Amino acid sequence: xxxxxxxxxxxxxxxxxxxxxxxxxxxxxxxxxxxxxxxxxxxxxx
Amino acid sequence: xxxxxxxxxxxxxxxxxxxxxxxxxxxxxxxxxxxxxxxxxxxxxxxxxxxxxxxxxxxxxxxxxxxxxxxxxxxxxxxxxxxxxxxxxxxxxxxxxxxxxxxxxxxxxxxxxxxxxxxxxxxxxxxxxxxxxxxxxxxxxxxxxxxxxxxxxxxxxxxxxxxxxxxxxxxxxxxxxxxxxxxxxxxxxxxxxxxxxxxxxxxxxxxxxxxxxxxxxxxxxxxxxxxxxxxxxxxxx
Amino acid sequence: xxxxxxxxxxxxxxxxxxxxxxxxxxxxxxxxxxxxxxxxxxxxxxxxxxxxxxxxxxxxxxxxxxxxxxxxxxxxxxxxxxxxxxxxxxxxxxxxxxxxxxxxxxxxxxxxxxxxxxxxxxxxxxxxxxxxxxxxxxxxxxxxxxxxxxxxxxxxxxxxxxxxxxxxxxxxxxxxxxxxxxxxxxxxxxxxxxxxxxxxxxxxxxxxxxxxxxxxxxxxxxxxxxxxxxxxxxxxxxxxx
Numbered sequence: 026x027x028x029x030x031x032x033x034x035x036x037x038x039x040x041x042x043x044x045x046x047x048x049x050x051x052x053x054x055x056x057x058x059x060x061x062x063x064x065x066x067x068x069x070x071x
Numbered sequence: 072x073x074x075x076x077x078x079x080x081x082x083x084x085x086x087x088x089x090x091x092x093x094x095x096x097x098x099x100x101x102x103x104x105x106x107x108x109x110x111x112x113x114x115x116x117x118x119x120x121x122x123x124x125x126x127x128x129x130x131x132x133x134x135x136x137x138x139x140x141x142x143x144x145x146x147x148x149x150x151x152x153x154x155x156x157x158x159x160x161x162x163x164x165x166x167x168x169x170x171x172x173x174x175x176x177x178x179x180x181x182x183x184x185x186x187x188x189x190x191x192x193x194x195x196x197x198x199x200x201x202x203x204x205x206x207x208x209x210x211x212x213x214x215x216x217x218x219x220x221x222x223x224x225x226x227x228x229x230x231x232x233x234x235x236x237x238x239x240x241x242x243x244x245x246x247x248x249x250x251x252x253x254x255x256x257x258x259x260x261x262x263x264x265x266x267x268x269x270x271x272x273x274x275x276x277x278x279x280x281x282x283x284x285x286x287x288x289x290x291x292x293x294x295x296x297x298x299x300x301x302x303x304x305x306x307x308x
Numbered sequence: 309x310x311x312x313x314x315x316x317x318x319x320x321x322x323x324x325x326x327x328x329x330x331x332x333x334x335x336x337x338x339x340x341x342x343x344x345x346x347x348x349x350x351x352x353x354x355x356x357x358x359x360x361x362x363x364x365x366x367x368x369x370x371x372x373x374x375x376x377x378x379x380x381x382x383x384x385x386x387x388x389x390x391x392x393x394x395x396x397x398x399x400x401x402x403x404x405x406x407x408x409x410x411x412x413x414x415x416x417x418x419x420x421x422x423x424x425x426x427x428x429x430x431x432x433x434x435x436x437x438x439x440x441x442x443x444x445x446x447x448x449x450x451x452x453x454x455x456x457x458x459x460x461x462x463x464x465x466x467x468x469x470x471x472x473x474x475x476x477x478x479x480x481x482x483x484x485x486x487x488x489x490x491x492x493x494x495x496x497x498x499x500x501x502x503x504x505x506x507x508x509x510x511x512x513x514x515x516x517x518x519x520x521x522x523x524x525x526x527x528x529x530x531x532x533x534x535x536x537x538x539x540x541x542x543x544x545x546x547x548x549x
């Protein structure tokens with residue numbers, strides 16, 4: 026059953042990568058939006 | 072924005088009469104130009120041809136291929152017809168005029184759906200004999216039940232497709248969205264139709280096809296009602 | 309015009325940290341689950357290590373279904389109450405649901421190949437999950453194609469509800485298809501009663517990933533609020549010019 030180790034690793038890596046990538050995408054998108062909001066706040070002289 | 076008042080259950084005869092008027096209008100427009108219908112027919116015929124040559128005729132008999140091919144073609148030629156269904160209202164903001172008329176919103180949906188249904192049925196009326204010709208499918212004795220399956224499948228396709236056509240036309244990706252949204256919904260219809268057709272052509276007893284027919288009937292019932300109810304929510308008023 | 313359009317949930321949005329308590333806790337829980345699965349759970353005797361993929365695959369599937377149910381319910385709520393918050397929850401749950409569905413569709417075949425000998429099988433769960441993926445994808449593409457928030461919410465809600473109506477028909481079709489087309493006999497690895505250690509790991513896994521679902525939806529909801537706030541402020545400042 027030595028073969029199945031590779032699959033086991035692959036699955037955990039792939040799933041982990043998907044979760045991490047999504048979390049990163051979320052954080053990045055929020056950063057961008059918040060940055061633009063802050064810029065608007067600055068522009069309005071608040 | 073306030074929720075639209077729940078529409079009072081319209082009188083059925085009134086509803087159908089209004090729906091038929093709208094259907095007639097659409098069909099009149101289509102009949103004048105006929106390009107969409109002609110294109111859909113040509114597309115179906117081309118599809119039949121392509122599928123034939125894409126398969127290894129020695130490995131699989133043409134007649135075994137036939138049900139699958141027929142219903143796949145049906146899906147895509149149906150989509151062609153559906154694309155123009157609400158597209159026709161885009162010119163001159165004709166939709167606003169339609170909405171200004173004192174007609175139940177469900178009637179607009181039904182009218183469009185009826186016009187689409189007749190369009191799809193028309194394409195099928197040509198595709199099925201063409202299939203019989205190209206794929207050596209003996210239609211004697213089975214053409215009537217086959218026509219029945221075709222009409223039931225057309226109802227399912229059109230019920231969902233008309234609604235999504237109404238929605239897609241208002242978005243930025245209309246031509247992409249219509250197939251993308253509709254195809255998952257077409258799959259139970261196509262599967263049931265193809266499975267039933269295969270059994271019909273193989274001369275299997277009707278009882279074998281019944282479970283599939285039941286799914287098809289159930290789908291038609293549920294989605295005609297659900298889409299008619301959902302349609303007013305797609306209107307901006 | 310000095311009146312500020314208030315966006316439900318907005319006041320705390322801009323002050324909320326990007327990685328909040330929920331996300332941190334979820335990350336920790338998932339990491340703990342990984343550790344537990346990899347180092348503290350014995351492999352199953354007959355299937356070897358690949359069986360452990362199960363601890364990843366099943367919780368993801370459950371989350372995918374829950375996320376879908378949430379989209380359906382919030383869609384109904386939106387059409388009924390016209391509350392934009394319901395729409396934002398739907399949007400969040402749909403995106404996170406797509407993530408979990410993708411995990412199921414990738415771990416499934418990776419598990420299937422060593423266990424069943426084939427990468428893909430049209431078994432009931434995998435097929436249904438594939439359909440879920442299509443509906444989620446269509447839902448998100450639809451949302452992306454409608455810039456106007458109210459119409460986007462309305463159309464998405466219609467699709468969300470119709471998608472939910474579709475699921476029973478897919479289930480029936482797949483079930484009927486499978487009973488009439490016998491699939492290769494498959495050792496049903498997910499059926500045997502699990503020894504307590506494995507069951508505990510599975511439950512732990514469920515809990516960790518469900519927490520991750522909640523945390524991700526929460527964060528995605530915030531993003532939706534922040535975007536709405538941004539859109540409102542941008543049109544506001546444009547109006548002032």
